[in-house]
Amino acid sequence: MSLSLSADQPAVPDDADDGVWLECIECGETFAPFDDVRYTCDDCDSLLEVRYADLPTFDDFEGQGVWRYADALPFESGVSIQEGATPLYEAPRLEESIGVEALRIKHEGMNPTGSFKDRGMTVGVRVAEELGVGRLACASTGNTSAALAAYGSRGGMETLVLLPAGKVAAGKIAQASLHGARILEVDGNFDACLDIVQELAGQGEAYLLNSLNPFRLEGQKTIGLEILEGFLADYDTVPDRIVLPVGNAGNTSALYKAFRELVQAGELEEDDVPKLTGVQAEGAAPMVEAVENGADEVRRWEDVETRATAIRIGNPVNAPKALPGIRETGGTAVAVSDEEITEAQRDIAAEGIGVEPASAASVAGLRKLRAEGIVDDDERVACLTTGHLLKDPDAAAAAGSDPEPVPADTQGVLEHLQD
Numbered sequence: 001m002s003l004s005l006s007a008d009q010p011a012v013p014d015d016a017d018d019g020v021w022l023e024c025i026e027c028g029e030t031f032a033p034f035d036d037v038r039y040t041c042d043d044c045d046s047l048l049e050v051r052y053a054d055l056p057t058f059d060d061f062e063g064q065g066v067w068r069y070a071d072a073l074p075f076e077s078g079v080s081i082q083e084g085a086t087p088l089y090e091a092p093r094l095e096e097s098i099g100v101e102a103l104r105i106k107h108e109g110m111n112p113t114g115s116f117k118d119r120g121m122t123v124g125v126r127v128a129e130e131l132g133v134g135r136l137a138c139a140s141t142g143n144t145s146a147a148l149a150a151y152g153s154r155g156g157m158e159t160l161v162l163l164p165a166g167k168v169a170a171g172k173i174a175q176a177s178l179h180g181a182r183i184l185e186v187d188g189n190f191d192a193c194l195d196i197v198q199e200l201a202g203q204g205e206a207y208l209l210n211s212l213n214p215f216r217l218e219g220q221k222t223i224g225l226e227i228l229e230g231f232l233a234d235y236d237t238v239p240d241r242i243v244l245p246v247g248n249a250g251n252t253s254a255l256y257k258a259f260r261e262l263v264q265a266g267e268l269e270e271d272d273v274p275k276l277t278g279v280q281a282e283g284a285a286p287m288v289e290a291v292e293n294g295a296d297e298v299r300r301w302e303d304v305e306t307r308a309t310a311i312r313i314g315n316p317v318n319a320p321k322a323l324p325g326i327r328e329t330g331g332t333a334v335a336v337s338d339e340e341i342t343e344a345q346r347d348i349a350a351e352g353i354g355v356e357p358a359s360a361a362s363v364a365g366l367r368k369l370r371a372e373g374i375v376d377d378d379e380r381v382a383c384l385t386t387g388h389l390l391k392d393p394d395a396a397a398a399a400g401s402d403p404e405p406v407p408a409d410t411q412g413v414l415e416h417l418q419d
């Protein structure tokens, strides 16, 4: 199977362009990467992956941010707003209360538009330039639209975003709007929006930059590479486990691909690959259902609901890439309640780190798996927090405390403080 950790580096096909090509994860058909717009396999409609004749080693990486990893990407540079190089925070109180050997928070909310999507867009918009496409489009629960709008406008391109009406956090709509995207509010959920954008893209109306686009995931691989380099620098070893929120399952797929490439390059032992551990909200947990049932396919959930609107997704399009990632690394998947997510958001905030609800799912999931004994106390763990607190100010305000009204004089303030 091409997605197995022990798969050999494939032979370079004739249609490779400068050592880069696209390959179907199911039937293995290969395609030239930039001669035509395609998102899935022409023959069997399955997902595609980007492949390289030369795989990078840690020594090849230089510079900072996403483009530090140019040797693991299809281009040397892209449309950039200095994405990547996000902090790998210590979280000593969480580490102790959850009870693991080491806990680090990889905070993707510190990217230019406040989420990990920027890593995918810097590469995706560069590919759009190469293909010479016109309008860029995405379906979004919010963050993809903010990143698409920012990177599209920086690249001088028109952007169109389809959002589920009433289900996108205020900060994200504000970003998409100010960066100049045309915003369509759809009377349906995210999955319906993605169905429509896929059809529009299929009709040549726009270039799709959701994570179904294999080039987006190349940029997102760099999260995994940064985490490994950070752990190697601080602990002289890679993490035992990476816990991450799951929506469309792009990051799970991207991190797994990054690790597979390092294994194929002889840079990482198969046994050392971090266990990929996905977390979903209970009201939108199709991946968890598939992992728990040992299923090879994910059943689409038509009705999804969670306060963590970023991961309010019932049909994770990258499931065929992400499921092998979880299984082959010995990871797992777990669902958490909205209350557990809010509690984790408060706990992370108490470390001085501000994250949006979907991001807090990772820490909530780790706490749950540790309490159940599925995560051991001797594990070194990285939790991915995917978006900034200010993305969803309403959720932050609801999770925090209310302001207290006081009179405009010092005596009045002192009296209030003594109450």
Ligand SMILES: Cc1ncc(COP(=O)(O)O)c(C=O)c1O
Pocket: 115, 141, 143, 144, 211, 245, 246, 247, 248, 249, 250, 251, 252, 310, 311, 356, 358, 359, 386, 387
């Ligand atoms: C803040 C945030 N966290 C997590 C996710 C889920 O990531 P993925 O779709 O890569 O699973 C998303 C979007 O899908 C998101 O916006």
Ligand SMILES: N[C@@H](CCOP(=O)(O)O)C(=O)O
Pocket: 138, 139, 140, 141, 142, 143, 144, 145, 209, 210, 211, 212, 247, 248, 250, 310, 311
């Ligand atoms: N949370 C996402 C959902 C779409 O995910 P994508 O990675 O496939 O673009 C968002 O922010 O829209």
